[in-house]
Amino acid sequence: DQQVKQNSPSLSVQEGRISILNCDYTNSMFDYFLWYKKYPAEGPTFLISISSIKDKNEDGRFTVFLNKSAKHLSLHIVPSQPGDSAVYFCAASGAAGGATNKLIFGTGTLLAVQP
Amino acid sequence: EPEVTQTPSHQVTQMGQEVILRCVPISNHLYFYWYRQILGQKVEFLVSFYNNEISEKSEIFDDQFSVERPDGSNFTLKIRSTKLEDSAMYFCASSISGGAWETQYFGPGTRLLVL
Numbered sequence: 001d002q003q004v005k006q007n008s009p010s011l012s013v014q015e016g017r018i019s020i021l022n023c024d025y026t027n028s029m030f031d032y033f034l035w036y037k038k039y040p041a042e043g044p045t046f047l048i049s050i051s052s053i054k055d056k057n058e059d060g061r062f063t064v065f066l067n068k069s070a071k072h073l074s075l076h077i078v079p080s081q082p083g084d085s086a087v088y089f090c091a092a093s094g095a096a097g098g099a100t101n102k103l104i105f106g107t108g109t110l111l112a113v114q115p
Numbered sequence: 116e117p118e119v120t121q122t123p124s125h126q127v128t129q130m131g132q133e134v135i136l137r138c139v140p141i142s143n144h145l146y147f148y149w150y151r152q153i154l155g156q157k158v159e160f161l162v163s164f165y166n167n168e169i170s171e172k173s174e175i176f177d178d179q180f181s182v183e184r185p186d187g188s189n190f191t192l193k194i195r196s197t198k199l200e201d202s203a204m205y206f207c208a209s210s211i212s213g214g215a216w217e218t219q220y221f222g223p224g225t226r227l228l229v230l
Binding site: 031032034036041042043044045046049051089091093094100101102103104105106107108 | 119121146148150156157158159160163171173206208210213214215216217218219220221222223224
């Protein structure tokens with residue numbers, strides 16, 4: 001099941017710079033897209049989401065962009081901080097006309113923010 | 116801040132044994148979920164549960180698996196006869212409603228090792 005893909009397994013950025021994490025999907029029926037952050041030995045923590053009818057959602061240092069024609073979304077973190085170092089999962093929900101709310105996850109990107 | 120809790124944090128069992136993983140969802144949440152993550156793989160949906168019934172299940176959730184809400188606070192996942200391939204991190208999640216837009220909050224997980 002490759003409906004949600006994160007092609008970069010890891011990303012390293014300097015503190016204060018922008019982190020850009022990317023995600024691609026194949027199912028055009030998804031209604032919502034979410035980003036979760038996961039630290040070792042913890043469960044995924046919700047970060048930010050975006051509806052398929054929008055192209056941008058911003059929350060503090062975090063902004064998610066959605067390009068429906070390209071079936072691509074990205075998470076921007078500005079400025080990046082060492083505490084942002086974690087695995088970031090892209091997830092999608094709401095396929096099948098909203099009859100399902102199960103989350104379909106990507107494989108994750110390990111972000112390392114260097115001090 | 117309310118959170119989802121899970122017990123035990125780690126469980127080691129012999130192949131063929133039954134295990135019960137326990138979760139306490141956030142108190143005012145009505146929808147409950149189990150996901151799992153096999154080492155090195157994606158987080159995968161197993162089952163969703165509402166009003167004492169399974170609302171959706173994946174192909175992974177076969178007859179060896181069952182879920183129950185035995186009282187007003189606990190939500191359990193039972194694996195009747197564990198197999199080596201059941202070794203994974205199991206995450207419980209809950210949400211206020213079942214809409215695709217509704218944030219699912221995850222617990223810290225139970226690491227299950229089947230020998």
